[in-house]
Amino acid sequence: MSVLVAAGENTLMKHPLAFGAVLYVALMTISAARAQTELYIDSGTTAPMTRSFTSGSNGYSEIYEALLVTSSNNVLIVSNTGTLLNASGSTYIGYKGSGGNNLTIAGGGVFKGTAAFVGYTNSAASNSVLVTGAGSSWTNSGDLNFGRYSSGNSMVVSDGGLVSAANLYMSSLAGGGNAIQVTGLGSRLVANSGFEIGKAGTGGNSVTISNGGRVENNSGYGFIGYAATASNNSVTVTGTNSRWSNSPSFGFYVG
Numbered sequence: 001m002s003v004l005v006a007a008g009e010n011t012l013m014k015h016p017l018a019f020g021a022v023l024y025v026a027l028m029t030i031s032a033a034r035a036q037t038e039l040y041i042d043s044g045t046t047a048p049m050t051r052s053f054t055s056g057s058n059g060y061s062e063i064y065e066a067l068l069v070t071s072s073n074n075v076l077i078v079s080n081t082g083t084l085l086n087a088s089g090s091t092y093i094g095y096k097g098s099g100g101n102n103l104t105i106a107g108g109g110v111f112k113g114t115a116a117f118v119g120y121t122n123s124a125a126s127n128s129v130l131v132t133g134a135g136s137s138w139t140n141s142g143d144l145n146f147g148r149y150s151s152g153n154s155m156v157v158s159d160g161g162l163v164s165a166a167n168l169y170m171s172s173l174a175g176g177g178n179a180i181q182v183t184g185l186g187s188r189l190v191a192n193s194g195f196e197i198g199k200a201g202t203g204g205n206s207v208t209i210s211n212g213g214r215v216e217n218n219s220g221y222g223f224i225g226y227a228a229t230a231s232n233n234s235v236t237v238t239g240t241n242s243r244w245s246n247s248p249s250f251g252f253y254v255g
Contacts, residue, residue, distance in 0.1 A: 037061040039087075041074045042097075048073035053085050053109070062089035063113075066097025069123055073100040081108030081135060091116040091140075094124035094150065101127045105161070108135035115142035116165065119150030122174060126152040134160035134186060143167040147178035147205070154179045157213070160186035167193045167220065171201030171230060179206045182213035185241065189213075194220030194250075198230030205233045212241040222252040 039060040041051045065074050078085045091113045094101045144165035147153045157163050168191040170178050182189045195217045198205050225233045246252045
């Protein structure tokens with residue numbers, strides 16, 4: 001970020017120490033303002049942290065859960081009808097943390113974001129997401145990278161919950177063994193463009209659609225095992241009214 005400080009003619013040049021102090025205060029003010037607009041849910045070396053939003057509209061530029069490698073078992077909760085959590089920038093559920101971090105959206109809570117990552121680095125494994133109940137939703141205008149580098153992450157969309165993103169990627173760069181379950185009437189996982197299961201990584205990713213749950217791939221390609229290394233990925237569709245639908249204008253590829 002560039003900062004321009006304007007003053008009278010030669011004022012700053014005549015008082016370099018004063019200029020340094022003014023610039024320092026300005027930068028500290030900008031840093032403090034930025035910190036106030038970013039949400040950190042991070043246990044670090046202390047007890048796990050839980051942050052709950054249960055009412056009103058709450059906005060942040062970016063959201064980090066488990067920023068530090070030593071951080072684990074943190075929880076972010078968005079619950080109740082009328083509760084909105086909005087991230088104008090990226091969301092990280094398990095940024096560097098050692099695992100066990102959770103995002104829960106329930107009871108009609110709404111979480112709106114842009115790009116989102118579950119398991120951002122290779123140390124951030126075994127994170128979980130639960131979106132459950134009619135009206136509960138996690139919608140992203142950008143891509144959702146599920147297990148970007150890490151393994152063992154899980155997501156459950158149940159009982160009328162909704163998760164959507166521009167593109168959905170499982171193991172987008174590395175890792176494997178990530179699992180998504182969409183279960184119950186009205187439960188939906190929506191990729192407004194493409195959905196790639198095992199985009200890269202070691203494979204072993206799975207998607208299970210059951211009991212009337214639906215996965216919708218609206219206007220992009222669908223892949224099960226995109227990369228040569230991404231083997232043993234699977235999709236299971238079971239139960240009445242369970243469905244995976246794909247746009248007829250784009251292809252669907254297995255292997």
